[in-house]
Structure formats: structure tokens, C-alpha cells
Amino acid sequence: MSQAPNPRDALASIQTARDDLGHRMSHPLGYDLICAVFWALLVVGAGLQTPWSYYVLFVGFAGLGACVRWWKKRHGLSVSNTTRGTRGVATIMVIALVLLMAVSLWSKSTDMAWIPLATGGLAYLVAVICGRLWLRAFRRDLKASV
Amino acid sequence: MTPPVFDPVIHAPGRLQICAILSSVDEAEFALLRDSLKVSDSVLSKHLKQLEEAGYVKLAKTPMDGRSRTWASLTPAGKTAFAAHVAELTRLAALTGQGQ
Numbered sequence: 001m002s003q004a005p006n007p008r009d010a011l012a013s014i015q016t017a018r019d020d021l022g023h024r025m026s027h028p029l030g031y032d033l034i035c036a037v038f039w040a041l042l043v044v045g046a047g048l049q050t051p052w053s054y055y056v057l058f059v060g061f062a063g064l065g066a067c068v069r070w071w072k073k074r075h076g077l078s079v080s081n082t083t084r085g086t087r088g089v090a091t092i093m094v095i096a097l098v099l100l101m102a103v104s105l106w107s108k109s110t111d112m113a114w115i116p117l118a119t120g121g122l123a124y125l126v127a128v129i130c131g132r133l134w135l136r137a138f139r140r141d142l143k144a145s146v
Numbered sequence: 147m148t149p150p151v152f153d154p155v156i157h158a159p160g161r162l163q164i165c166a167i168l169s170s171v172d173e174a175e176f177a178l179l180r181d182s183l184k185v186s187d188s189v190l191s192k193h194l195k196q197l198e199e200a201g202y203v204k205l206a207k208t209p210m211d212g213r214s215r216t217w218a219s220l221t222p223a224g225k226t227a228f229a230a231h232v233a234e235l236t237r238l239a240a241l242t243g244q245g246q
Contacts (some may be wrong), residue, residue, distance in 0.1 A: 007238035017166040018181055076178030079171045
């Protein structure tokens with residue numbers, strides 16, 4: 001059995017374990033590009049008339065569920081904004097998406113049918129950028145954690 | 147701020163690394179922990195059992211692809227104990243540094 005490490009070695013081993021975790025946590029850009037489609041569908045769906053809004057929202061939620069399952073299976077990890085940086089990125093993303101959904105909803109009361117498509121496009125960009133930023137923030141926070 | 151407390155259950159090298167990983171995530175799969183620590187299934191099981199008995203780790207089996215997989219997560223008591231242990235290690239390391 002290995003000996004108990006001295007404090008410095010122990011802290012170093014904690015950092016090594018977290019660095020290793022950060023290296024394992026990489027997903028292809030394609031993952032963010034695909035997941036962003038489902039986030040965009042939630043924003044677009046909010047601005048559509050029923051029953052289309054139900055169909056689109058259903059596909060959006062189902063797709064995001066599939067993304068989460070794929071990620072969990074690939075990494076063997078479940079992470080929900082456990083670090084300060086990831087919480088910040090997630091908060092910014094949620095605020096942006098909720099605002100865009102609100103604009104989509106508001107567009108229902110107008111005759112500007114293009115608005116949900118525009119907000120959906122913006123939501124797609126927000127989701128892709130935040131997806132990449134989230135991964136960077138998670139790795140950076142792991143490095144700075146000890 | 148967590149008061150520094152040395153925890154002999156956590157301090158063993160394997161368990162320290164398990165806690166380091168679990169403190170950064172919600173839950174981690176058995177295979178990921180085994181590969182990260184580079185230990186056998188039986189050694190990891192032993193470490194997890196000790197942490198579970200101390201009330202620091204919760205183990206759950208969930209079916210995935212027709213197989214049962216074990217997921218581990220830190221309990222609130224485990225998070226507190228690990229934070230206190232890291233605080234104590236940091237304090238001790240600083241003392242050692244001053245003595246050099």
C-alpha cells in the first residue's frame with residue numbers, strides 16, 4: 001500500500017488529478033454546433049403558432065436531452081456548473097436565451113414572421129459561443145482550483 | 147471559509163485523487179475513476195467503499211446500454227470534509243515552506 005503523501009505532494013496530486021480530468025474533457029466543435037441547433041429550436045418554437053410551437057419545442061427539448069446523454073456517456077461524467085467560471089457562462093447563456101425567447105413570444109402579437117428565425121439564428125450563435133467558453137472556463141477553473 | 151481539518155480517510159493517495167475528481171463534478175463513472183487513478187477495479191472498489199462508509203461518497207448504479215454502471219458522487223459531508231482537508235494541507239504546506 002502506498003504511503004500517505006506529505007502536504008505538498010498531496011496538493012500536487014490533487015492538482016494532477018484535476019488537470020487530467022480537464023484533458024479528458026474535450027468534445028468536438030461538432031457537438032456544440034449540433035446542440036446549438038436544439039437551443040435555437042427552443043427560441044424559434046416560442047415564436048411559432050400552435051401546434052407548430054409544440055412540435056418544435058418538443059424536438060428542441062428531446063435533442064438537448066440526447067446531447068446530455070451523449071456527453072455523459074462519452075466522458076463518464078456529469079457536470080452541472082460546479083465551478084465559478086462555468087456558472088458565469090451558463091448564467092449569461094440562459095439570460096441571453098430567455099431574452100431571445102421573450103422577443104420570439106412578443107413577435108406572435110405582430111405580423112413580423114421573420115423575427116423567430118432571426119432570434120433563433122442569434123440563439124444558435126450564443127449557444128455555440130457559450131458551449132466553447134464553458135469548456136474553456138471549466139478547464140481554467142480546474143487548473144486554478146488548488 | 148472552511149476551517150482546516152486533517153482527515154485520515156481522505157488523505158490516502160487514491161482516495162485523495164477520487165475526492166479531487168468528484169469535488170469538480172456532479173458525479174463520475176467507475177471506469178473513469180479507475181482509468182484516472184490507474185488502479186484495478188478491486189482497488190478502486192475498496193477506496194470507494196471506505197469513502198462510502200465514512201459518509202463521504204454516494205454510489206448509484208444506473209443502466210446504460212444494457213449494462214449496469216456505477217456512478218460516484220461526493221455527499222455534502224464529503225464536500226465539506228474534502229474542503230477542510232485541502233485547507234489543512236495548504237496550511238501545513240505553508241508552514242513547511244516557512245521552515246525551509
